[in-house]
Amino acid sequence: MTATETTGFVGTPVLRREDGPLLKGKGTFVDNIQLPGTAHAVVVRSPYAHARIRSVDLTEARAAEGVVAAFSGADLRDDWKAPMPCAWPVTPEMKNPEHFPLAVSEACYQGDGVAVVLATTRALAKDAAELVVVDYEPLPVAVDLAEAVKDGSPTAHESLESNISYVWKLETDAVDAAFAAADTTVKRRYVQPRLIPNAMELRGVVARPEPNGDVTLWSSTQIPHILKAMSAATLGMSEAKLRVIAPDVGGGFGSKADVYAEDLLVLALARRLGRPVKWIEERSEGYVATIHGRDFITEMEFAATKDGTITAVRANVTAAMGAYLQLITPGIPLLGAWLYAGPYKIPNYSFTCTGVFTNTTPTDAYRGAGRPEATYVIERTMDALAAELGMDRLELRRKNFITEFPATIASGLTIDSGDYVGALDKLLEDFDLDAFHKEQAARRASGDVKQLGVGFSTYTEMCGIAPSRILGAIGFGAGGWESSTVRCLPTGSVQVVTGTSPHGQGHETAWAQMAADLLGYAMEEIEVVHGDTAMAPYGLDTYGSRSLPVGGAALHLAGQRVIEKARQIVAHTLEVSGDDLDFAGGLFSVKGSPDRAMHIKEVAWLAFAAHNLPEGMDPYLEATAVYDASNFSWPGGAHAAVVEVDTETGDARLVRYVAIDEIGTVVNPMIVDGQVHGGLAQGIATALYEEASYDEDGNLQTANLVTYLVPSAAELPSFELGRVSAPSPLHPLGAKGVGETGTIAAAPAVINAVVDALSHLGVTDVQMPATPERVWRAIQEAK
Amino acid sequence: MRSVAITVNGERRELQLEPRELLVYVLRERLALTGTNVGCDTSSCGACTVLLDGESVKSCTVLGVQADGCEITTIEGLAMNGALHPVQQAFHEQHALQCGYCTPGMVMAAVSLIESGEAGSEKAIREGLEGNLCRCTGYHNIVKAVAAAASVTA
Numbered sequence: 020m021t022a023t024e025t026t027g028f029v030g031t032p033v034l035r036r037e038d039g040p041l042l043k044g045k046g047t048f049v050d051n052i053q054l055p056g057t058a059h060a061v062v063v064r065s066p067y068a069h070a071r072i073r074s075v076d077l078t079e080a081r082a083a084e085g086v087v088a089a090f091s092g093a094d095l096r097d098d099w100k101a102p103m104p105c106a107w108p109v110t111p112e113m114k115n116p117e118h119f120p121l122a123v124s125e126a127c128y129q130g131d132g133v134a135v136v137l138a139t140t141r142a143l144a145k146d147a148a149e150l151v152v153v154d155y156e157p158l159p160v161a162v163d164l165a166e167a168v169k170d171g172s173p174t175a176h177e178s179l180e181s182n183i184s185y186v187w188k189l190e191t192d193a194v195d196a197a198f199a200a201a202d203t204t205v206k207r208r209y210v211q212p213r214l215i216p217n218a219m220e221l222r223g224v225v226a227r228p229e230p231n232g233d234v235t236l237w238s239s240t241q242i243p244h245i246l247k248a249m250s251a252a253t254l255g256m257s258e259a260k261l262r263v264i265a266p267d268v269g270g271g272f273g274s275k276a277d278v279y280a281e282d283l284l285v286l287a288l289a290r291r292l293g294r295p296v297k298w299i300e301e302r303s304e305g306y307v308a309t310i311h312g313r314d315f316i317t318e319m320e321f322a323a324t325k326d327g328t329i330t331a332v333r334a335n336v337t338a339a340m341g342a343y344l345q346l347i348t349p350g351i352p353l354l355g356a357w358l359y360a361g362p363y364k365i366p367n368y369s370f371t372c373t374g375v376f377t378n379t380t381p382t383d384a385y386r387g388a389g390r391p392e393a394t395y396v397i398e399r400t401m402d403a404l405a406a407e408l409g410m411d412r413l414e415l416r417r418k419n420f421i422t423e424f425p426a427t428i429a430s431g432l433t434i435d436s437g438d439y440v441g442a443l444d445k446l447l448e449d450f451d452l453d454a455f456h457k458e459q460a461a462r463r464a465s466g467d468v469k470q471l472g473v474g475f476s477t478y479t480e481m482c483g484i485a486p487s488r489i490l491g492a493i494g495f496g497a498g499g500w501e502s503s504t505v506r507c508l509p510t511g512s513v514q515v516v517t518g519t520s521p522h523g524q525g526h527e528t529a530w531a532q533m534a535a536d537l538l539g540y541a542m543e544e545i546e547v548v549h550g551d552t553a554m555a556p557y558g559l560d561t562y563g564s565r566s567l568p569v570g571g572a573a574l575h576l577a578g579q580r581v582i583e584k585a586r587q588i589v590a591h592t593l594e595v596s597g598d599d600l601d602f603a604g605g606l607f608s609v610k611g612s613p614d615r616a617m618h619i620k621e622v623a624w625l626a627f628a629a630h631n632l633p634e635g636m637d638p639y640l641e642a643t644a645v646y647d648a649s650n651f652s653w654p655g656g657a658h659a660a661v662v663e664v665d666t667e668t669g670d671a672r673l674v675r676y677v678a679i680d681e682i683g684t685v686v687n688p689m690i691v692d693g694q695v696h697g698g699l700a701q702g703i704a705t706a707l708y709e710e711a712s713y714d715e716d717g718n719l720q721t722a723n724l725v726t727y728l729v730p731s732a733a734e735l736p737s738f739e740l741g742r743v744s745a746p747s748p749l750h751p752l753g754a755k756g757v758g759e760t761g762t763i764a765a766a767p768a769v770i771n772a773v774v775d776a777l778s779h780l781g782v783t784d785v786q787m788p789a790t791p792e793r794v795w796r797a798i799q800e801a802k
Numbered sequence: 803m804r805s806v807a808i809t810v811n812g813e814r815r816e817l818q819l820e821p822r823e824l825l826v827y828v829l830r831e832r833l834a835l836t837g838t839n840v841g842c843d844t845s846s847c848g849a850c851t852v853l854l855d856g857e858s859v860k861s862c863t864v865l866g867v868q869a870d871g872c873e874i875t876t877i878e879g880l881a882m883n884g885a886l887h888p889v890q891q892a893f894h895e896q897h898a899l900q901c902g903y904c905t906p907g908m909v910m911a912a913v914s915l916i917e918s919g920e921a922g923s924e925k926a927i928r929e930g931l932e933g934n935l936c937r938c939t940g941y942h943n944i945v946k947a948v949a950a951a952a953s954v955t956a
Contacts (some may be wrong), residue, residue: 041902044837044877269903302842523901700940724846732941
């Protein structure tokens, strides 16, 4: 294929246009913005998990070399016209303690900002921050989730009577009766460790006051549009005076889909000081200052008949909110709330979530957000139920798979399409389970120190966030639509504007592929604009695997509108009916007279010149479309993990991973594979390596990249990917989301494999992450 | 302040440095070579990897003054006459980057690994890149790219 072809790009592995600058060190990451006159901000953070702030003395800091200004939380209190936003009040009664960018009188987690120091260089600001004297009075702490939820626990805020923020429940009528009538029930308790997202680029913010009173804010964010609206509201400034730019963003995984204290601080300080202000996070700082993910305890129950038909599911989730409710903290468990029956036909359904404050870094969206937690407990409990019934693990899954679509599930949503059976069939074709079982049996028979296990995970998830009406019905503050503008410029190129905001997903390439196919232009004639609220004024940004399912559909609709407008102009010019025109490869031609034709580029000029347009038509060949999906996006699939466990040391290593995913129509298979690879690595890391832990006083024990184990290349194998396809009938392209599938599916497959490797020794569970110590203890306890 | 002379991407640069300045900040802030990124503060992530006298080092573990008299190659100095270095080209062709933040360091580490003849197998590549973290790719395509570049330059 050459770059000048004008059709057939969708479905092909077009190399990314984003790569050139990034490969040559020409990325535009926030820390690369060096503006003259910048004041560098450093935030002074509470070393205590919970403390009253008696006083903040900035005298010495203000007198230090290079210092421009220094402020306490009290000094800036009146800059905030509203507290920091939580956009998802999940119940009317939800407790949401006021949260300001700097704490005023009470610090509620280790890392809570209490003062800010600005100096002419970052180094001098750091030096001066050391001179800030804060008089703290330590308060009792609520750290451990299981303890914090209990009556009588110390509370995470002095103003709270208990740590419970909310209780949210979804239940069908006859759940208790189904459990009472069941032949078999299983009940298991699972812990989802707290995770630290670790995008490779730390967060960073630069704000520049403009001469006309506007402010430009560059932030390493996934959500420039939401950040713009929320920042303006928090500061009480006109949204029209604020421009937010997300330049090259070095990964996010949900952690940059938030409105952070530092975004607001930098904006407020730039306005106060009338000069550019810059804040760049350090890694160890990010470990406390950027949101964490997961931190659930879940009791999971299945009821089943003797033959393995599952009749009811009951999930009881306790979810840590951390110290404050960030942008969508309370809603994270709800993103999985409808999914605790997985891809299975289970007629009775109960889900309860209790959101609990702890004196820890706030939690919020981390890759998968609510759905990895659901899939983990479902797939672990499927294995437990199979063992209980003496049934094959895969047979139990097959017996309960949803096979007909659309399928309305007991929790009330409708899965538009899927192929769980096909995915599992393909997995087994690719895997050769018999050969594995022979090798496993041989190692067991010989008493090999290194034992092998295989684990499976068959999953579905809901993503592509999402239908605005549904979001409204479940209390979310905003909509879920996405916007796109397509402009056929008069001189022969196309500008595609999208409201999505990529940070590694390759939208510029994939969106150009779609536009090229739709309009018949060459790839290099298409520019894709994103991530700047002045250039792309409307959008709801990138998270929850929504960009292609929602933003890609908006592009498709806008392109169709452009084609229809062009068709009217061609019909008017050639004096034929629009219905008599074919459109292919950029060319409108009269049916039956292919020599009477006009290229869309010519139409773009005619539309611009406007000498002879149909009566009442506006000049310019452009259209904007907003797509608001009628349903979530429902990917699914079947994954298998092979783990080798050293039974003497407890070291568990992943040696093989096969992932078969069903994600509908694929626009760029190379980019999709990359999304799956990265998602798998994060799910595998959850299973084997990563866990943020606090001591009893609320000190983060895994406070840097030395003690928190982000895997390197040496810990992971290459991955084997495959796909089956059941395109969404509701989506213009048939596409589904894929950004989170790997993370959602991988952790249970890996842990099921660890348990399988040790099942002959009597091990039935190993908690995540399956560290050598945990595995070794599980082996000893089973003896 | 100390006077140092460092040759960066073939150009001799004379600088007055504070003794505490790390090489990565000398490159980024004094020389405006912002291609070299900072990803941690514990020398764990490798985003700041550059070549110092031909060998890969994490430029956050080197003081600027220690580089006095040395030759440094950064990501900006890798492409020759506008053509991507074979490792950069392989990263592009194998989709070995997503957000691109770890990429400069990863590419420099891979260049060094290949030049030292230690990229002969998947296992060797994986172990050789252990000091460079990527959160986007799961390393799958990075390993493929390094293997492809190693076979081109061998």
